[in-house]
Amino acid sequence: MKALTGLASLGLALGMAGAVFAQQRVAVPDARQLLIAAIDAPDGRAHGILTGQLADAITERFKATTPIHVDVSTERRYAQAGCRRLKVRFWQDGVQLPGVPAPRRLTIDFGINYCRDGMPPKSLKEAP
Secondary structure, three states: OHHHHHHHHHHHHHHHHHHHHHOOOEEEOOOHHHHHHHHHOOOOEEEEEEOOHHHHHHHHHOOOOOOEEEEEEEEEEEOOOOEEEEEEEEEEEEEOOOOOOOOEEEEEEEEEEEEOOOOOOOOOOEOO
């Protein structure tokens, strides 16, 4: 019985550790690094924290309580090698907007057709 309980505990711990590793964020001064990481990732996703002078200025301006998070996911794979339709989400907690009484999470979502070379795909034909 103890062995079974120990195995169950180990399985739970490993499962939780996997979830933690899956959520790790990389510090990047330029979000384009995450676009390329998502293109290259087997699951088509990348997560990061925006750093540098611009990120610091935005955080300070809006008196935010967290760094700027960036989540990138693949929506479509194009036939052209290294090209994808990506969903990009920037979000930050504790943002104090002018005229809004309480800080809140601010989220900006957009889609972009992007290739590893930084250019848009030549064709939007999807991969088979």
